[in-house]
Structures are given as structure tokens and as C-alpha cells.
Amino acid sequence: MRNSIASLSQILICFASFTVSASAHAAEQIKVPMTNDRWTTTAGKVDFVEFKGKPSIELKAGNYAQHVPTGAAVLKDLTFRNGTIEYDVAATSDMGAGFVFRRADKDNYEMFYLRPRPKCQEAPDCVQYAPETHGVLLWDVFPQYQGPAPLRMDEWNHIKLVVSGKRMHVYVNGAAEPTLKIGRLEGDASEGGLMLEGPGIFANLVVTPDAVEGLPSEPESDATMSDDRYVRHWKLSPFAKLEAGQMPTFADLPKVSAAWTSLDAERGGLVNASRIYGLPLARADRAVVWLKTNIHSESTQEKHVTLGWLREIVVFVNGQLVFADKNLYQPPAARKTPDGRLSLENGSLMLPLKAGDNEVAVAIVNNFYGWGLQMHFDDVKGLTLAAQ
Numbered sequence: 001m002r003n004s005i006a007s008l009s010q011i012l013i014c015f016a017s018f019t020v021s022a023s024a025h026a027a028e029q030i031k032v033p034m035t036n037d038r039w040t041t042t043a044g045k046v047d048f049v050e051f052k053g054k055p056s057i058e059l060k061a062g063n064y065a066q067h068v069p070t071g072a073a074v075l076k077d078l079t080f081r082n083g084t085i086e087y088d089v090a091a092t093s094d095m096g097a098g099f100v101f102r103r104a105d106k107d108n109y110e111m112f113y114l115r116p117r118p119k120c121q122e123a124p125d126c127v128q129y130a131p132e133t134h135g136v137l138l139w140d141v142f143p144q145y146q147g148p149a150p151l152r153m154d155e156w157n158h159i160k161l162v163v164s165g166k167r168m169h170v171y172v173n174g175a176a177e178p179t180l181k182i183g184r185l186e187g188d189a190s191e192g193g194l195m196l197e198g199p200g201i202f203a204n205l206v207v208t209p210d211a212v213e214g215l216p217s218e219p220e221s222d223a224t225m226s227d228d229r230y231v232r233h234w235k236l237s238p239f240a241k242l243e244a245g246q247m248p249t250f251a252d253l254p255k256v257s258a259a260w261t262s263l264d265a266e267r268g269g270l271v272n273a274s275r276i277y278g279l280p281l282a283r284a285d286r287a288v289v290w291l292k293t294n295i296h297s298e299s300t301q302e303k304h305v306t307l308g309w310l311r312e313i314v315v316f317v318n319g320q321l322v323f324a325d326k327n328l329y330q331p332p333a334a335r336k337t338p339d340g341r342l343s344l345e346n347g348s349l350m351l352p353l354k355a356g357d358n359e360v361a362v363a364i365v366n367n368f369y370g371w372g373l374q375m376h377f378d379d380v381k382g383l384t385l386a387a388q
Helices: 002-027
Strands: 030-032 039-043 046-051 054-059 072-075 083-090 096-105 108-114 127-133 157-164 167-172 180-182 193-197 200-209 233-236 240-242 261-264 286-297 301-310 312-317 320-326 347-353 356-366 372-377 383-385
Touching: 046 200, 054 072, 054 193, 083 096, 096 157, 096 200, 108 157, 108 167, 108 193, 127 167, 127 180, 193 200, 286 347, 301 312, 301 356, 312 347, 320 347, 356 372
Parallel strands: none
Antiparallel strands: 030 200, 039 072, 046 054, 054 200, 072 193, 083 157, 083 200, 096 108, 096 193, 108 127, 157 167, 167 180, 233 261, 233 286, 240 286, 286 356, 286 383, 301 347, 301 372, 312 320, 312 356
């Protein structure tokens, strides 16, 4: 009998512990009011409205030609690191309705946003993720972070973001499996505030800190890490202004005494100048940086390489011009595959190498969003690439 009573007591204690734990977990859920006192307007026009029966925030579209920014609002008094974020959103344009998290400041954060259109469930870029670093949204540097989704234009869509360390899963409109998986969040901050960016209407924002649903915090492994055909180690020059219509020449290469710094490739062999400089000049002005590396060849030979770049590129080998091209976003006809983003699909060339050491110098020109380089040999037989 005593054993039965003891067992019953243990069961009741466990049940009570579970109840307390569940209540504590529920208490962690933060329901954010869509009211003026909880939000700070940081750009454009923001209205607090009733939309389709829900108290909402409407962030109005801007007007680029008239220098009117799109509406944006920052949530007061909440710092987010990991957890689940859920909200309803009605997209009022085919570009926008962005949710920002881990906002360290106005120039550095993570962003998930919508690009609704007819047959969005078949579109390759209906939903997108991109980091903002040094004031530049790097949507064109990371084309892999986008995908189709069952979005409804001008209607409520339910979004769920599960954020854990360097990973994120996105669920759209009650999907049982992730609509979009981000294997590595590319922003520079591990925590920060929340912000809404239009055009769009948001409601029912709920944040549950640390509820990550078992999603690992470590990033997915880099599938290219063991590929020794990427040129990963470079020297980066200071940036300079380049006049309209001017193309870099080898005579413009900064001297050895200039402030060259080491710049190693990120995942996928990406040499990311945006991570260092952002967009250093006003968007109308062209900036140029130089990257250089050494390649040792056992013999005189030509090697085929594929290239990815943003936005203009000029390549010199041992002082000789060997390649020049552009990957512009406007006009649309000037976009390289895939749709003006940085990718090894952008182009290729034969690299002429002499026996011994070869200096490869690359000028990258930009006045748009991100800028960077990927360089990948078909094979590296007889070559020694620069080490870290």
C-alpha cells in the first residue's frame, strides 16, 4: 500500500512539474500590440489601422523618384536572439513586406521578405532572405536564399520563422514542412531588435524566445569546403571612386605600399567585398576595389576558370588584360544568369599562366547593392594556389 501511495505521489509530483514547466513555457510567449506606443517609425509613412478585422500596422510604399522612403517601424524594448516569430502579413506590392530581426543598428540585420505575384508557388523568388551589412542588403550576393511559396496577394498570410543560431526555417500559411530553409544566416549580429518594413500590413505578432523546435544552432556544412579548385585567399585594396564611363587599367592597380589587407573566401568560395566596405559611395557613383592573388604553375599552360561577380569585372594576369565583362541589374538585358545575381554561372575564361609565379589582379566595380567575386578552376593539376 505504501509503495502504491509513494508511486502515486511521484506521479502527482511529475504532473505538477510538467504543469509548471508548461505554464512557464507559455509565459515566455510575447504578444506584441500593433499600437503606436510600442513602435517607433524610422522611415516613411506608418499607420495603425484595422485591416480585415485585425488591429494592424500599415507601412506605406515610398516613391523613389520623389525621394520618399518606404514605411518602416522598429519595435520598442525587445531584443531577439533565438526563438520563434509568428505574424500575419498582407503584401500590398510585389516587392516588400519585410520582417527584420537581430537588428544591431540601422545598417546591420537579418531580413525575410515577400515578393508575391500570380502563381507564386511556382516562382523561384517568391520569398527571400538576405542579410544587411554596412547598410547594404545582399540579396544579389546570396541567390540561393529564395524560393516559391503559396502567398496570397492583398490577403492575410501567416508566417512562422524559427531562428536558431546560424539557421532559420520559414513556414508559410501553415505548411507542415519548411517553405524555405536557411542553412546559414549570413548577418554579422547574433542578437538585436525587430523591425517591419513595407510596403505591407502586419498583425498578430507573437515572439517566443528560445523556442527553436529542435533546429540546430550550428550552420549546415559548406559543401564546397573540400573543393581545392576555388581561389580562396586574396589581398584587398582600399576602394576608390571611378568616373562614369571609365574602365580600370592595370596602371590603376594600387602600389604594393598601399593598405592591402587579406580577404579570405566565405562559404561557397565567395570573396565578399560588401562585408568590408558595404557600398562606400552614393549609389550613383561607381566605386572600384582590387583583388590580387598568386598562382604558381609548374609549366606554361592555360586553365579554364568559371567566374561569378558583381557588378563589373576586369581581370589581369601578369599585367595583361585577359577578361572584362559586366553583370548589371539594369537594364534587364544586361543581367547575367541567374537574374543578375552573383554565381559561377555568370561567365568563364581561359587563364594564361607562365611557368612559375603568376599575379592575378581583378578590379571589381559597383554602384548598386552587393559586390564580390567567385573564381573556380576546372582542375588545379600543376598549380599551387595562394595559401592563407
